[in-house]
Amino acid sequence: MPDSLSISRSWKPPSKISMPKPTVNIFWFRRDLRLNDNHGLYQALNAGLPVVPLFIFDKTILDQLEDKTDARVSFIHRELQSIQEQLQQNNSSLLVKYQEPGQAWQEILNEFEVKHVFTNQDYEPYARERDGKLKEFFESQQIGFQVFKDQVIFEKDEVTKDDGKPYTVFTPYSRKWLQKFEQQHLPSYPSEKLLSHFEQKNTRELPSLESMGFEATTISLPPKEYQNIVANYGDKRNFPAIKGTSRIGIHLRFGTVSIRELVKYGYSAKDKTWLMELIWREFYFMILWHFPHTTHKAFKPEYDRIAWRNNMDEFTAWCEGRTGYPIVDAGMRELNATGFMHNRVRMIAASFLTKHLLIDWRWGEAYFAKKLLDYEQSSNVGGWQWAASCGNDAAPYFRVFNPALQTQKFDPQLNYIRKWIPEFNDPFRYPKPIVDHSFARNRVLDVFKKALEK
Numbered sequence: 001m002p003d004s005l006s007i008s009r010s011w012k013p014p015s016k017i018s019m020p021k022p023t024v025n026i027f028w029f030r031r032d033l034r035l036n037d038n039h040g041l042y043q044a045l046n047a048g049l050p051v052v053p054l055f056i057f058d059k060t061i062l063d064q065l066e067d068k069t070d071a072r073v074s075f076i077h078r079e080l081q082s083i084q085e086q087l088q089q090n091n092s093s094l095l096v097k098y099q100e101p102g103q104a105w106q107e108i109l110n111e112f113e114v115k116h117v118f119t120n121q122d123y124e125p126y127a128r129e130r131d132g133k134l135k136e137f138f139e140s141q142q143i144g145f146q147v148f149k150d151q152v153i154f155e156k157d158e159v160t161k162d163d164g165k166p167y168t169v170f171t172p173y174s175r176k177w178l179q180k181f182e183q184q185h186l187p188s189y190p191s192e193k194l195l196s197h198f199e200q201k202n203t204r205e206l207p208s209l210e211s212m213g214f215e216a217t218t219i220s221l222p223p224k225e226y227q228n229i230v231a232n233y234g235d236k237r238n239f240p241a242i243k244g245t246s247r248i249g250i251h252l253r254f255g256t257v258s259i260r261e262l263v264k265y266g267y268s269a270k271d272k273t274w275l276m277e278l279i280w281r282e283f284y285f286m287i288l289w290h291f292p293h294t295t296h297k298a299f300k301p302e303y304d305r306i307a308w309r310n311n312m313d314e315f316t317a318w319c320e321g322r323t324g325y326p327i328v329d330a331g332m333r334e335l336n337a338t339g340f341m342h343n344r345v346r347m348i349a350a351s352f353l354t355k356h357l358l359i360d361w362r363w364g365e366a367y368f369a370k371k372l373l374d375y376e377q378s379s380n381v382g383g384w385q386w387a388a389s390c391g392n393d394a395a396p397y398f399r400v401f402n403p404a405l406q407t408q409k410f411d412p413q414l415n416y417i418r419k420w421i422p423e424f425n426d427p428f429r430y431p432k433p434i435v436d437h438s439f440a441r442n443r444v445l446d447v448f449k450k451a452l453e454k
Contacts, residue, residue, distance in 0.1 A: 021113040022050070024199055028119040029055045029094075030127075032150050032255035033079040035086055035192050039150040042189035044118035050199040052112065053087060055080055057098040057212060061126075071217035071339050071373055072250070077209055078221070079256050084206055092198035093205075098212050101130055105137065114143050120150035120255075123285050124377050125292045151255065152282045153181060153263055156289050159282075166290040167283070168299075168392040174279045181267070186260055219339050221373070222247040224257050226274075230266060234273035240331075240342035241415035246274070247340060249374025252281070284382035287392060294391070295381055296362065303390030305451040309358040317434055318353050319367055321420070324433035325403045327411060328352045330420035337420075339373035344410055350387035351401040356440040358447060361388035389448070397448040400441045 027044040033055075035041065044051045062073065084094050097104035108114065117138060122131070131147065138145040149155050159177050160166055167173035209216055226246035229236075236244025251257040259278070266275030291299060298304045314323075321329035321336070331345035341349070346368075353364045365384040369375050385391025389399070411417055414424070423429035 021111065022199070023113040023115060024052045025049045025116045025118060026052045026054050026108070026112070026114055028117060029053065029080075029083075030119060030122055030255075031253065032120045033076065033083065034256050034258065035083060035195065037189050037258040037260060038120070038191045038255075039187075039189045040118045040120040040146075040148040042191040042194070043146065043148060044116075045191055045194035045197040047116060047118070049115060051118075051197055052095055052199045053083075053092065054095045054097070054108070056101055056104045057096065057207070059098065059100050060130075062098075062212065062214075067370070068213060069215045069217050071219040071221065072254075072375070073212075073214050074209065074217040074219075075221050075250060075373070076254060077206070079254065080206055087195070087198060088202045090195040090198060091200050091202050092195070093202045095204055096206050098207055101134065102137070105134065109141065109143075114141075116144035116146060118146050118148070121147050121155065123151070123155070123289050125288075125295060128292075150259075152259060152285055153177075153186075154282060155285065159286065166286060168287070170280065170283050170393050173283050173286075174276060177279050177282065181263075186264060188260065219337075219373070222250060222340070224248065224251050226262065227265065230269045230274045231271060234271045237273065238344045238410050240334075240345050241411055241413070241419070245343060247374075249376070253374050253376050281376070281379055284376075284378040287382060288378040291392075294385065295377065298388075298390035299385055299392045299394075300390050302452055302454075303388070305454055306360075306390070307358075307447055307451060308360040310360055310363070311357065314357050314434060315353075315359050315363060317431075318349075318357065318359070318364075322431050322434075323352065324431045325352060325356075326414075326417040326421055326424055326430075327403050327407045330417045333420040335368075335371050339371060341372070342416075344406075345416075346383065347387060348401050348403060348406050350384055351395075352403060354384075354388040355400045355444045356435055356437070358444055361385060361390065397452070398445055400444060402437060404437070 025044055025047050027041050032038050032040065057076075065073070080094060080096065087093050095108070097107070099107070122128070135145050154177060157164070157166070159173060159180060161172075161176075167176070226248045229244065229246040233244065233246075236242055238244070248257065248262070252259065252262070263275065263278055266272070266278055269275065287299075288294065317323050318328070319332065319336075321332035323329055327345065328349050331341050331349045334345070335341040350361070350364055353359050354361050361384045365380055368380055368384070369377070372380070382391060386394040389395055389397035407414070407417070418424055421430065
């Protein structure tokens, strides 16, 4: 009979006990930070397995942010905390990673037996490249990867010309969009009714902003309020001194509100101006999908021949609101202080940079990308190319906004200007115009004409 004591002395426990990994599906939150009417989430919660809710703070993106108090990071963190509170009421919690997506997914697969990954479509070039690589990775691991439409009513090739080609002019696109919208039932995805289908684990915590190298912003973040604006939007939207716009852009950017909810409300309004702005947003999404090169090249290639002056001192003056053109400077100061600039003033400021100063639209687009809370790549690129006359359906190059006339029309009492330029009436403190309007207009017309005649 063997010596049991000697056996016990020779036996060693394994260095790590291998536990079976829980079998789950994962819903990956990205630009859809809400639990209600969320298409991809609805599909995930109906798929039969417990769902792990995931968000990845993408280091690829965050490491490029120079401002460690960037209000958009605070906004995302705030919205995740709100989702976390709702999940914890249902005995679940978010799994949050701060990594590059590929590294995050390697860790996730070490923890879970993942059958399917559900998410909503992101249309920007970086996101398309990221998702393409991850799709190949998931396939190699025998994991399903399902992507759903949630940010827009119509995407990609859903609104095209009769020959199947994409529209490049807004007006016929908007007519076809409305025609298609009126012919179909607007779907809803009541994901909020299925919260019990999440994985039952409420012990996870969100990483703090500080742990990711960020600090809480001091900028006021706009609420989700739009109903009171829509009725008079067409009459009030162009006047920066009054609250005539919804400022819903940041909520659309990060999906804290459903586009279906907004479009339904806009369509029911007597004044359809606000609805048309939502259709413009989808138009630019479609343009970026079909013409992704427009993030860095002109839609009209001949406009890449423009001989931009690109004077750094003048660009800095524009960025800081020191051009001597009050409506431009007020807009830039509003942007720098709040992360927001009134839509009318965005057009004036963009026109001034590209036409008066002959500075490349890409410089301005990049600055707005740093500063705007509601930065949307498709709309920002589209708007800047419109102002520079090099985009699709853009203002003709000989259209040069006159800042003085724009002020007379949209800020006649100078209330907006005085709010942001307290030294406006002090000739010793407020700078003289950086360039004469008539001279600048003649110069840009000459430069554009020469480039386009080549």
